[in-house]
Amino acid sequence: MRTGIFAAALLLVLAGLGAATVGVVLSRNFDLDASLGLVAKYRTIDKFGETDNLDAAPTDLWDGASGAFSAIGGTIIWVAPTAAATHDIDSTSALDIDATGTGCRTLNVTGLESWDAASETTETIVMDGTDAVETTALFVIIYRLECMTWGTGGLNAGAITATAKAPSDTTLTAGINVGHNQTQMLIYGVSSKMKLRVSQFRASLFKTTGATLRATGDILWMTDPATNATDGTAWTVRDHFEISTDERWLLDYHPPKSFDGPGIIKLQATGSTTDIDIIGSFDGFVKND
Numbered sequence: 001m002r003t004g005i006f007a008a009a010l011l012l013v014l015a016g017l018g019a020a021t022v023g024v025v026l027s028r029n030f031d032l033d034a035s036l037g038l039v040a041k042y043r044t045i046d047k048f049g050e051t052d053n054l055d056a057a058p059t060d061l062w063d064g065a066s067g068a069f070s071a072i073g074g075t076i077i078w079v080a081p082t083a084a085a086t087h088d089i090d091s092t093s094a095l096d097i098d099a100t101g102t103g104c105r106t107l108n109v110t111g112l113e114s115w116d117a118a119s120e121t122t123e124t125i126v127m128d129g130t131d132a133v134e135t136t137a138l139f140v141i142i143y144r145l146e147c148m149t150w151g152t153g154g155l156n157a158g159a160i161t162a163t164a165k166a167p168s169d170t171t172l173t174a175g176i177n178v179g180h181n182q183t184q185m186l187i188y189g190v191s192s193k194m195k196l197r198v199s200q201f202r203a204s205l206f207k208t209t210g211a212t213l214r215a216t217g218d219i220l221w222m223t224d225p226a227t228n229a230t231d232g233t234a235w236t237v238r239d240h241f242e243i244s245t246d247e248r249w250l251l252d253y254h255p256p257k258s259f260d261g262p263g264i265i266k267l268q269a270t271g272s273t274t275d276i277d278i279i280g281s282f283d284g285f286v287k288n289d
Helices: 002-014 030-035 067-072
Strands: 042-054 087-091 104-112 121-126 141-150 160-164 172-176 187-190 194-206 214-223 236-244 249-260 263-271 276-288
Touching (some): 030 042, 042 067, 042 187, 042 263, 067 172, 087 104, 104 160, 104 172, 141 160, 187 194, 214 276, 249 263, 249 276
Antiparallel strands (some): 042 276, 104 121, 194 249, 194 276
């Protein structure tokens, strides 16, 4: 047991997390302690995404790529805000409304307010159905929407969207598919005050019948989003994968793969045909300087 504990701790130090420099006391289970907030400056992360609309063209794993979002501003390629901006939060259903609604009544919006932010920001929004509610915070990226309270339905009744306002390009930044209660977007922002270390990536394809489906994909990283998000093309391939409905992809990194902010990480895939259902996720640690 002790050998495994110290080996895990050593991997974190080698990955540049600097456990020894921040006064961390090694315990029996670093992963558990970090997930419980017991390790100073460290937190665990489990980021996941899905789309039922993987095309035979590059497609990001996020809610906006799904077929249901195509009529309300969704695109197969996620577009980052081009500047810090407030966002309009609304639903396609009048049932997602505070007090009287049977759907989502309040939700949390989580992201970064700047690429030099010391920590992420979470703002609670009181839903108003199909009428937009504007965030107070100006976000450079939103990577999670999560319903927190509901009516009797227990699920969001409509598709919920977060749309950037001026001075950003007015594009869909995040969304929740009907009945999902939170975003399914494998996209994450890291500020200059943070270090992301990924220990494992996973991806799988789904089918019910028929021939084997295949896909290839990339782990993409954008450095300096404050500059590069304006054109959205400055992505670097950090790893590549191939999957099929017969074989999922799972890759462990020893030591963990390093992503030092500021930057944006996302997973993008290309299918052997259209309308494939794909899910993906990664696990790791974030250290705040």
